[in-house]
Amino acid sequence: MADTGKRDRGSLRIDTDECKGCGLCVEACPPKVIHLSDELNHYGYPTATYVGAGCTGCGICFLACPEPGAITVLRLAHAGSSAAKAEMSEGVGR
Amino acid sequence: MSDEVEMQYELAQSRSKTFYANFDRKDELQHQTHYCPGCGHGIIHKMVARAIDELGIQNRTILISPVGCSVFAYYYFDVGNVQAAHGRAPAVGTAVKRSRPGSIVVSYQGDGDLSAIGSAEILHAANRGENISVIFVNNAIYSMTGGQVAPTTLLGQWSTTTPGGRKAENEGYPLHVSELLGALEAPVYIERAGLGDNKQIAQAYRAVRKALENQVRGLGFSLVEILSPCPTIWKMSAVDAQHWVRDVMEKTFPLGVIRDRTKEAQPRKMPEAAVSTSEIPQLLGIEHEGPAESHAAPFVRPKTTNLQVRVAGFGGQGVLLLGEVLAEAGLDAGLEVSWLPSYGPEMRSGTSNCHVRLSDEAIDSPLVVRPDVLVAMNEPSLHKFYESVRPGGWVLYNGDAMPEGCDRSDLQVLARPFMQIANQLGDRRAGNMVMLGALLECTGALSQETIDKALGRMVKNAKWLELDKRALAQGRELLRESLKEVCHEG
Amino acid sequence: MSRQLIKGNEAIVKAAVLAGCRGFYGYPITPASEITEAAAAYLPRVGGTFLQAESEVAAINMLYGAASAGVRVMTASSGPGISLMQEGISYMAGAELPCVVADITRAGPGLGNITSEQSDYHQVVKGGGHGNYRTLVLAPHSVQEMADLTALAFELADRYRNPVVLMTDGFIGQMMEPVEFPQAAVGPRLPKWAVAGTEETRGNLISSIYLNSDELEAHVRQLEAKYEIARQRETRAEELYMEDADVVLVGYGIVARILKAVAAEARAEGLRVGVLRPITLFPFPTLHFKKAAKRAKVFIVVEMSNGQLLEDVRLALNGARPVEFLSRVGGNVPSHEEVLAFVQAQARCCAESEQVAHV
Numbered sequence: 001m002a003d004t005g006k007r008d009r010g011s012l013r014i015d016t017d018e019c020k021g022c023g024l025c026v027e028a029c030p031p032k033v034i035h036l037s038d039e040l041n042h043y044g045y046p047t048a049t050y051v052g053a054g055c056t057g058c059g060i061c062f063l064a065c066p067e068p069g070a071i072t073v074l075r076l077a078h079a080g081s082s083a084a085k086a087e088m089s090e091g092v093g094r
Numbered sequence: 095m096s097d098e099v100e101m102q103y104e105l106a107q108s109r110s111k112t113f114y115a116n117f118d119r120k121d122e123l124q125h126q127t128h129y130c131p132g133c134g135h136g137i138i139h140k141m142v143a144r145a146i147d148e149l150g151i152q153n154r155t156i157l158i159s160p161v162g163c164s165v166f167a168y169y170y171f172d173v174g175n176v177q178a179a180h181g182r183a184p185a186v187g188t189a190v191k192r193s194r195p196g197s198i199v200v201s202y203q204g205d206g207d208l209s210a211i212g213s214a215e216i217l218h219a220a221n222r223g224e225n226i227s228v229i230f231v232n233n234a235i236y237s238m239t240g241g242q243v244a245p246t247t248l249l250g251q252w253s254t255t256t257p258g259g260r261k262a263e264n265e266g267y268p269l270h271v272s273e274l275l276g277a278l279e280a281p282v283y284i285e286r287a288g289l290g291d292n293k294q295i296a297q298a299y300r301a302v303r304k305a306l307e308n309q310v311r312g313l314g315f316s317l318v319e320i321l322s323p324c325p326t327i328w329k330m331s332a333v334d335a336q337h338w339v340r341d342v343m344e345k346t347f348p349l350g351v352i353r354d355r356t357k358e359a360q361p362r363k364m365p366e367a368a369v370s371t372s373e374i375p376q377l378l379g380i381e382h383e384g385p386a387e388s389h390a391a392p393f394v395r396p397k398t399t400n401l402q403v404r405v406a407g408f409g410g411q412g413v414l415l416l417g418e419v420l421a422e423a424g425l426d427a428g429l430e431v432s433w434l435p436s437y438g439p440e441m442r443s444g445t446s447n448c449h450v451r452l453s454d455e456a457i458d459s460p461l462v463v464r465p466d467v468l469v470a471m472n473e474p475s476l477h478k479f480y481e482s483v484r485p486g487g488w489v490l491y492n493g494d495a496m497p498e499g500c501d502r503s504d505l506q507v508l509a510r511p512f513m514q515i516a517n518q519l520g521d522r523r524a525g526n527m528v529m530l531g532a533l534l535e536c537t538g539a540l541s542q543e544t545i546d547k548a549l550g551r552m553v554k555n556a557k558w559l560e561l562d563k564r565a566l567a568q569g570r571e572l573l574r575e576s577l578k579e580v581c582h583e584g
Numbered sequence: 585m586s587r588q589l590i591k592g593n594e595a596i597v598k599a600a601v602l603a604g605c606r607g608f609y610g611y612p613i614t615p616a617s618e619i620t621e622a623a624a625a626y627l628p629r630v631g632g633t634f635l636q637a638e639s640e641v642a643a644i645n646m647l648y649g650a651a652s653a654g655v656r657v658m659t660a661s662s663g664p665g666i667s668l669m670q671e672g673i674s675y676m677a678g679a680e681l682p683c684v685v686a687d688i689t690r691a692g693p694g695l696g697n698i699t700s701e702q703s704d705y706h707q708v709v710k711g712g713g714h715g716n717y718r719t720l721v722l723a724p725h726s727v728q729e730m731a732d733l734t735a736l737a738f739e740l741a742d743r744y745r746n747p748v749v750l751m752t753d754g755f756i757g758q759m760m761e762p763v764e765f766p767q768a769a770v771g772p773r774l775p776k777w778a779v780a781g782t783e784e785t786r787g788n789l790i791s792s793i794y795l796n797s798d799e800l801e802a803h804v805r806q807l808e809a810k811y812e813i814a815r816q817r818e819t820r821a822e823e824l825y826m827e828d829a830d831v832v833l834v835g836y837g838i839v840a841r842i843l844k845a846v847a848a849e850a851r852a853e854g855l856r857v858g859v860l861r862p863i864t865l866f867p868f869p870t871l872h873f874k875k876a877a878k879r880a881k882v883f884i885v886v887e888m889s890n891g892q893l894l895e896d897v898r899l900a901l902n903g904a905r906p907v908e909f910l911s912r913v914g915g916n917v918p919s920h921e922e923v924l925a926f927v928q929a930q931a932r933c934c935a936e937s938e939q940v941a942h943v
Contacts, residue, residue: 007102010103010106011103015125017125017126018125018126020126020130020131020132021131022131022132022325022332022333023132023331023332023333024132024137024332024333024336026333027333027336028292028295030292043126045131057106059106059107060292060295060296062106062107062108062140063107063137063140063141063292063295063296063299064137064292064295065136065137065140066127066129066131066132066133066134066135066136066137066139066140067126067127067136068109068110068113068127068136068139068140068143068170069108069109069113069125071107072105072107072108072109073105073106073107073108074103074104074105074106075103075104075105075106076102076103076104077102077103077104119789121795121796152786153781153782153783153786154781154782155781156653156779156781158649159791165793166793168789168791172786172787173786174779174780174781174782174785174786174788175779175788175789175790175791176648176649176652176779176789176790176791177679177789177790177791177792177793178645178648178649178675179645179648179671179672179675182641182642182645182648182672185637185641185642185643185645185646185648185649186645186646186648186649186652187649188635188646188649189607189609189633189635189645189646189647189648189649189650189653189657190649190650190652190653190779190781192607192633192635192650193606193607193633193649193650193653193654193655193657194653194780194781196781197653197780197781198781199781214638214639214641214642215638215641215642215645217638218637218638218642365631365633366628366631367631368606368630368631368632368772369629369630369631371768371769371770371771372769373630374601374602374630374769375602375765375767375768375769377626377629377630378598378601378602378626378629378765379588380588380598380602380765380767381767382586382767418589418760421589421760422589425587425588425589425762430762431589431760431761431762432759432760432761433589433759433760433761434755434758434759434760435758435759457761458841458842458844458845458848459838459841459842459844459845459920460755460759460761460838460841461755461838461841461842461917461920463919463920463921
């Protein structure tokens with residue numbers, strides 16, 4: 001995507017090992033920025049994939065997803081949110 | 095995204111720390127749940143875990159897993175875990191909470207578990223207002239066992255045991271558990287939520303959190319029913335199942351708050367602090383009286399005591415008390431004693447009798463088969479036990495004279511209207527004590543001091559104690575007089 | 585007072601509290617209700633929990649909960665109520681949870697009646713619920729034993745992490761005898777396996793599920809190993825006049841009291857009669873029977889049920905000696921006279937066969 005200097009308010013990380021491809025996140029996502037990939041994961045499920053842009057960080061996909069850690073939702077940090085940065089650098093999630 | 099870009103983002107929603115990092119209790123697929131794709135349980139598990147995170151109660155939480163698809167909830171929740179029998183989670187949770195009032199007890203149950211086999215347990219836990227939080231997952235079917243009809247199955251809905259669809263005339267109507275429990279006085283909070291769309295899901299989370307928070311605040315019983323999809327058994331895609339919750343299930347099970355008294359509810363009283371173990375003998379009334387032994391009645395123990403007494407009469411005549419005073423006094427006299435009541439329907443009315451034995455040796459059988467003394471407070475009781483009296487024994491009969499047929503020559507008899515005599519003393523209910531006085535006199539078994547001591551312990555009312563003592567004396571006197579008569583006649 | 589006159593049913597509760605019991609969940613039933621009533625009086629006094637449940641099913645599952653939380657806990661019931669509790673007893677045995685269940689037996693089947701019978705033997709001693717498990721069973725025959733064996737029951741329950749049943753009949757429950765209680769109370773403690781809502785116990789799990797066949801088999805074998813240890817260490821029986829007994833009377837509960845009286849009478853007549861009274865019904869005192877069989881000529885089992893104890897006696901003797909049987913049911917109690925007559929007949933038989941042998 002072109003860097004216009006304006007960041008999306010949110011972003012997603014999806015653990016494809018954990019995803020069972022039910023599609024509830026695809027259905028839940030208001031800006032429709034998640035789709036099911038054609039690729040199957042280790043367990044034979046198609047997995048949710050973030051299209052890479054447009055996430056608002058609303059977090060509803062996380063709530064709608066039945067797996068504990070398949071989806072991690074990120075939000076654009078306010079300036080100086082060092083705690084968030086520290087947490088990120090520890091690589092929470094996969 | 096480059097790391098540099100990602101650095102500008104912070105975590106908004108991520109795996110709850112209340113979940114184990116790895117599901118080691120699970121055999122396979124260590125980091126997936128065992129639930130089918132699109133199952134509502136996973137969604138609800140995340141709500142519970144998130145609420146535990148937010149309320150900071152992970153160490154205190156005890157999750158009661160049910161029987162059903164969520165039987166393995168303990169695979170996932172890094173909290174104290176107890177797995178319960180089918181439907182019994184509210185009973186288990188009741189005792190866990192009462193045993194450990196500081197814990198936060200979450201009873202997680204499906205609709206087969208809670209609304210069918212466990213309908214009594216949930217009803218009574220709710221009615222007692224147990225301070226627990228119940229998460230009730232309603233997917234309108236038995237899923238784990240393969241799709242049989244549940245109390246919550248919709249009319250017309252297919253199941254393996256309603257192959258033609260549920261019919262009201264055969265299976266009844268869908269059971270509205272939340273509304274039923276909402277009719278009770280005690281519950282603090284009951285809400286039905288759903289997983290039918292984003293809005294419902296967001297509200298369901300708020301309800302789950304509130305149910306737990308109520309418990310943290312000590313308010314009492316909270317239950318959240320959550321309409322939840324089962325794509326596998328419903329034979330739908332996950333998304334279609336979700337829509338079915340919203341478009342079909344919700345019509346039968348309307349969403350909303352059914353009870354909310356969280357504002358006015360007062361925290362439940364915490365149980366009393368435990369007492370120190372050293373206080374317990376005194377609290378049980380079993381502490382040894384140290385020097386009290388020296389105050390024992392100056393009873394001269396007969397060389398051989400082996401007294402067997404049968405007392406019989408109607409309920410309310412003081413049959414059992416007479417025997418008890420005798421046994422208590424025997425104990426004070428240092429004897430071995432036993433007191434065995436008849437019990438049965440006659441406990442409530444009709445005849446009553448007891449066996450009393452006093453002996454200076456260990457008592458083998460407490461059953462008095464051949465009494466030395468029969469105390470018969472009415473004629474039926476006399477007839478029932480008359481023949482059993484040991485030759486040479488005594489019969490004390492509450493009547494003007496012995497009835498016909500009771501003419502054994504090998505017995506000694508005192509027939510008097512004991513109850514009327516007691517009535518003249520002040521109350522006919524002291525008739526049993528008049529008879530006891532006669533019994534003591536004819537056997538010479540125990541000293542008056544011993545009897546007085548036992549009576550003083552057992553009869554707390556001073557007026558009654560005084561009457562009983564007069565009654566005892568009167569009984570002794572009656573027997574002495576009768577012996578004189580026998581002598582005169584002789 | 586050092587000894588107090590007290591009902592068997594009430595003695596159980598006092599002894600339980602002294603043994604550290606802090607939870608009682610029950611449902612009333614004759615002839616066990618006094619236990620529940622006494623528990624309602626005493627448990628709250630010592631900071632314990634008493635709750636009358638909505639059913640025996642709920643009550644035993646409350647025991648499951650309280651035991652999971654690491655509290656010494658008990659209930660009491662009789663015949664029909666014990667039937668309903670079998671579900672929870674099986675779960676507790678499976679989850680290795682300690683508890684004490686007092687069964688003050690009554691007459692059955694079905695509603696039967698409320699008088700004394702011993703027909704719960706099979707459902708209690710053999711493990712009346714589903715699955716491969718046993719309960720330890722203690723059979724008091726006096727009020728003093730009601731107290732003493734209650735204390736022992738809590739010890740055994742914890743030691744073996746298994747339900748222990750105190751089984752006696754309505755007579756022993758209802759009668760009063762002098763009891764001397766211990767003067768030191770056991771304080772509550774928290775077993776390390778309990779789930780108590782604390783950081784230390786957070787990792788604990790109480791469950792009876794073993795999905796994997798090999799794991800369940802190993803679990804069942806481990807339970808069996810526990811029961812085997814109990815067989816070796818916990819077996820108890822009382823022997824009376826057994827040194828030279830030709831005729832051995834066998835019974836428990838109120839029957840044992842009658843047998844003692846009968847044996848004394850028979851001895852007075854010169855008959856060599858002894859009494860062997862199982863105190864533990866599981867583990868069954870098999871070795872006591874094997875030892876007795878070396879000398880005795882005949883065993884007479886007297887029970888207020890239809891040959892339930894009889895089976896265990898036969899198994900213990902394994903054909904070594906004849907076993908005669910006298911039974912009363914329905915709430916009838918074997919009378920001294922009928923037992924004595926039975927004993928006299930058997931003793932004559934023995935004497936005759938001895939003469940024949942000498943000829």
